[in-house]
Amino acid sequence: MLMVVDIGNTNIVVGLFHETDLVVDWRLYTDPRRTDDEYASTLRSLFRDSGIAPGTIEKTVVSSVVPSLNDTFFRMIEKLTGKAPVHVGPAMYSLLPVRVPESAVHEIGTDLVCDAVAAYTRYKSACIVVDFGTALTFTAIGFDGEIRGVAITPGLGTAVKALFRDTAQLPSVPLEIPPSSLGTNTTHSIQSGVVLGYAGLVESLVGRMRADLGTEAPVIATGGLSHVLEPIVSVFDSTDQGLTLEGLRLIASIVPDRQG
Numbered sequence: 001m002l003m004v005v006d007i008g009n010t011n012i013v014v015g016l017f018h019e020t021d022l023v024v025d026w027r028l029y030t031d032p033r034r035t036d037d038e039y040a041s042t043l044r045s046l047f048r049d050s051g052i053a054p055g056t057i058e059k060t061v062v063s064s065v066v067p068s069l070n071d072t073f074f075r076m077i078e079k080l081t082g083k084a085p086v087h088v089g090p091a092m093y094s095l096l097p098v099r100v101p102e103s104a105v106h107e108i109g110t111d112l113v114c115d116a117v118a119a120y121t122r123y124k125s126a127c128i129v130v131d132f133g134t135a136l137t138f139t140a141i142g143f144d145g146e147i148r149g150v151a152i153t154p155g156l157g158t159a160v161k162a163l164f165r166d167t168a169q170l171p172s173v174p175l176e177i178p179p180s181s182l183g184t185n186t187t188h189s190i191q192s193g194v195v196l197g198y199a200g201l202v203e204s205l206v207g208r209m210r211a212d213l214g215t216e217a218p219v220i221a222t223g224g225l226s227h228v229l230e231p232i233v234s235v236f237d238s239t240d241q242g243l244t245l246e247g248l249r250l251i252a253s254i255v256p257d258r259q260g
Helices: 036-050 067-081 090-095 110-123 156-166 186-213 226-232 243-254
Strands: 002-007 011-018 021-029 059-064 127-132 135-141 147-154 219-222
Touching: 002 067, 002 243, 011 036, 011 243, 021 036, 021 243, 036 067, 059 067, 059 110, 059 243, 090 243, 110 127, 110 135, 110 147, 110 219, 110 243, 127 186, 127 226, 127 243, 135 186, 147 156, 147 186, 156 186, 186 226, 219 226, 219 243
Parallel strands: 002 059, 127 219
Antiparallel strands: 002 011, 011 021, 127 135, 135 147
16 A cells, blocks of 8 residues: 655545555645654554555655755654655655656645646646645646746635735635625635635636646646635636646556655
8 A cells, every 4th residue: 555645734635546546545734843753643543543554665756845854754753654755755756747847846836746746647648737825836748748937826725815814804714605706704705805816816827837838728726725616717627636646656666665
């Protein structure tokens, strides 16, 4: 069995694959203050509740955009499974079906590389991945598999939290589609600005990327908050919450066990 781990700024997503099938996935809060023993205890409970023994894990592949957690999580994985994990990073990029430009090798997030691997493997042509995380990212892949560029903006949750944190009277509101763009109370006004505003942002930026790619590239939405905008954004060809995990699975099938 394969374990894949996507360490993000807000959540850590762990998935278990049997061959190509995702058997189970778990979502944990990202907390750099937790120790490897604390994370190990949490995962042991999740394994036990799922009826899966950690000893059945033959390989683990990790993508992380939180460097301060890397050593903690790598130690935890080795304690849990008895095997050192594979860390997605620049040393393996030459083996992948997508090409990371030399200028971006040490800058692009490994989660975006995983997204690109999964999307390009699916379409085998130009495509765009819109990933709704702590940051909202747009990754454009060319016909030849080269990652042509990335756009980054604050995520929906980040935008709402910033309004709540940095203003005196605006509340924290749920990320839901308002009944109208004409907000008649504070909650609906914020939802109109953030949710409907971001829908326009996504459609506009995808249009610009398609123009720069020179093709009506298919668009895949992914990430924990992709479901919020899916009903009102017209440019999504598909939504796949597990795209990053699928990219990690594909990378696991390509790279040696200790490559990083």
